[in-house]
Amino acid sequence: MGNASNGHDSSPSFACEARKACVKFRSLFSLNSHLFFDTSMSVGIVQEQVASAITNALLEARKRGALQSTNFPEPVIDFPKREEWGDLSSNVAMSMAKEEKRPPLEVAQVIADQLRTSCPLLEKVSVAPPGFLNFTLRPDCWFSVLEEVERTGDRYGHGTVGQGQRVLLEFVSANPTGPLHMGHGRGAALGEALARLLQAAGYEVDKEYYINDAGRQMKLLADSVYARYLELHDRECSFPEDGYHGDYIKVLAQALNREKGSEILNLASDAARRECGQWASEQLVRAIKDDLERFGVTFETWYSEASLFSAGKIEAALQALEQRDLVFIRDEATWFRSSEFQDEKDRVVRKQDGDYTYLASDIAYHFDKLQRGYEWLINVWGADHHGYVPRMKAAVNAFGYGDDSLRVVLVQMVRLLRGGEKVEMSKRAGEFITLQDVVDEVGADAAKFFFLMRRSDTHLEFDLELAKKQSSENPVYYVQYAHARLASLFRTARERGFPVLPVGDAPLAALVQPEELWLVKQLSSFPGLLEASAGALEPHRITFYLQELAGLLHVFYYKHRVLPPRIDGVKEDEAGEDGEPSELVREDLSKELTMARLVLLKQVQTVLKNGLGLLGVSAPETM
RNA sequence: GCGCCUGUAGCUCAGUGGAUAGAGCACUGGCCUCCGGAGCCAGGUGCCGCAGGUUCAAAUCCUGCCAGGCGCGCCA
Structure with a gap:
């Protein structure tokens, strides 16, 4: 292969990234099984071929007595850290050394010898201390990736590890007592991305929003609105101590007044409050729904907490616990024996005064989720609720489901900045930047991308100025621009009579x-990345991957041309009179090369689009 | 006091037991006759919080400290 240019090998930093972007491939199968390719079509076909070549080599070597182990480890395929080491590497030899009772280097040598004789797709197999196997593949092996991308299109990267399991993903679930703020936005972006990620990984996902329309918060909302309503009618009233002070409450009261006039004045206080509360919460839920829709986040179901009460599901759930002898009465209150399951102490589900606690609704709610047939429950919660996790797990356990059937993803706070300066917010005074403010200012795409750039359990800094910038400082534009740039290229190509051929017909x-190979390798790691980030419930990995892919594209695009120059008046000038090659390689652009590059870039564009799609971010054709 | 999370470059952060730990930003200097310069290239920094342990191999796993954040209601 034309691995030329050893001379000034100033391989750009992206090269490292491409190799680093590596997603390790773990074979999911033991060697004894025959299911080599059964469910793992998701990890990247080239890596898979090498992994299976290794397993075959291990078996062969054992057959002829060169290896003794009865159990072989799962071969892990990696991108080596340095380009000189090859295209792919594996550490199998090192993990086998112990059982083989030989130095890793020796074991590696045995495997390497075997592979050299038995695996035609490897151009070169080498061994490096302390026991790595490094592989250089025949370049055309990588082109199968391009075929795969073309064949699967917008499903490229999708896998089947989920095996169609039903997942209920609950997120946002903000109390309908006010507009959504930044923190909810982060949860919303995360939930939406997780849903897409898990669907791509083969799960069947439903998104659900739990409406806390019962309990104390609702009462406070009702009292607050009622108070503002009375104010409009110049009635004496005292605003509730812990009420909601935001202006939106006044706006709600005015709207209520427009709709119902003085009708509510005639109701008894309790009835009036109920009326106000119900009306206000309906309005707020609708507003939340609108906000989320404009943010590009939707739910299959909006589940009302109040409906748990009216349908008798609280009693039913507690009864189910009682049948398992997991509730008891003490001090005239009813307790759930959550300490039987990892929780540090038992918890009250029904208070002395006969009211149910919030935990009781939540137990009933989760019981209901399980009864609806979901095998896996995922909740996205604010990190300040982390202390609540053990008791919810206890509840799930109590109903006979394993620890793993509930996963809680915690989302940390968002610190809002504007040009590096902190934006102060005080919820108490009712002054906060709402999600809608942010979407209006920077757009839904940028907001989502920014929310997803960090691991969810770390604090996030969100700079409004940066999110608006249209330059490479702004990661979302950087990635979207890569996509738009390609779209523009294909438009120009079509105009000038260069169609994008099917991969099979292209002179690959x-x-x-090298820049071309880097791109292909980066594409090849997308399926593995997807599977890993779905498994870890970490969409932020996709944002890093996309920045790397976009970076590789821009490097390629700067250095190489795809279409021949339009004007043939360009002189074949004597670039570099003193033999100094200019940085821009002036290559002979054969028709073949143009065709091949168009095909390559088409697949790059597909993967950019797929990745952005997983994040719920658009892939614009023009910007 | 107990529990959870975090501690990696000046800042914001990646890093699913592997080789010489990385990116973006910021800073400096370069690069457009031509497919979108909304781009590219070149410059350099790390007791991976500290100390032990497990391992052929630790930023990663375990234990103990230190620092920051959060949580520990018959609130929701």
């Missing part, structure tokens, strides 16, 4: 430049 052998 023309692709010999």
